[in-house]
Amino acid sequence: MTTTTTTVAKPTKPAKARRRKGHDHDRTFGDILFAMANYSLFALLVVICAYPFYYLIINSVSANDISALGDVRLFPQGFHLSNYEQVFQLQGLPMAAAVSVGRTVIGTLLTVLASAFLGFMFTQQRMWGRKFWYRFLIITMYFSAGLIPIFIIMKNLGLTNTFWVYILPFIVQPFFVILVKTYVESMPASLQEAAEVDGASLLQVFFKIYLPNMTPILATVAIFSAVTQWNSFQDTLIYITDQSLYTLQYLLYMFINQASSLAQAAQNAGGNLGQIASAATTQTPTSIRMTVSVIVVLPIIFIYPLFQRFFVKGIMLGAVKG
DSSP states (O other): OOOOOOOOOOOOOOHHHHHHHHHHHHOOHHHHHHHHHHHHHHHHHHHHHHHHHHHHHHHHTSOHHHHHTTOOSSSOSSOOOHHHHHHTTSTTHHHHHHHHHHHHHHHHHHHHHHHHHHHHHTTOTTSTTHHHHHHHHHHTTTOOOOHHHHHHHHHHTTOTTSGGGGTGGGSOOHHHHHHHHHHHHTSOTHHHHHHHHTTOOHHHIIIIIIGGGOHHHHHHHHHHHHHHHHHOOHHHHHHOOOGGGOOHHHHHHHHHHTHHHHHHHHHHHTTHHHHHOOTTTSOOHHHHHHHHHHHHHHHHHHHHHHHHHHHHHHHHHHHOOO
């Protein structure tokens, strides 16, 4: 009688897992040295990029007499927050902050919506004169009428000394339209075909099908637009003479140029507090510059990480067409 034995093969780990397990053993001394050099280089770049912001913050909360001498470099000395209390009492600062927030929010929303709609429409074969209008839009990236003709146009349109001069000229941005158009072209055309078979109109296709699927590229456009709107001050310098329409960035520009007189104004605005303040908390030109810079920079720094997860994906998909 013959006995047959069956051998059960042991399950083997996938090749990828085996390679991953042995990967550390395959690394040479040169690989480890190269990795250490990379980490050190990127850590140094992080420090170089982050230190200027850190320097602003620690000087704005340090004793003003020490800060004015340039002795605050790594850690705050004589910590206090009176700089912020006094700067917020400067005339026009709350209104300028409201104008900057308003132009950033409204301008960004309209720019994102316009870029999304135009980018979508330029992919539609049925659009009348599509190639002409697209090329006409691209031309504006390379040619400009110049400062004086643009100022005359704004004045004739009645936009000077109005809030809308911050919004209307920046709604359509050719670069953003190109990004969105390329992104839409990377999406399957079957989405629109299926919606139109079900009876959807062109606007319904845009708002209900394409717009919800454009989140990565629209977040990228929103970052670019918001940073541009928040940091802009030249349009205030050119088009605005009404102080109630000054932006925060323009006031920062004025504060830096007039820091000495503003330091005295901040002390006077403090009333009795300014009279009894010690040398450590008395406003100086340096403390004015540092404090106002922090107030202007921090909001955009806090907003940027909210969109960071969409940023790389939006740029890659919107700018590279396969």
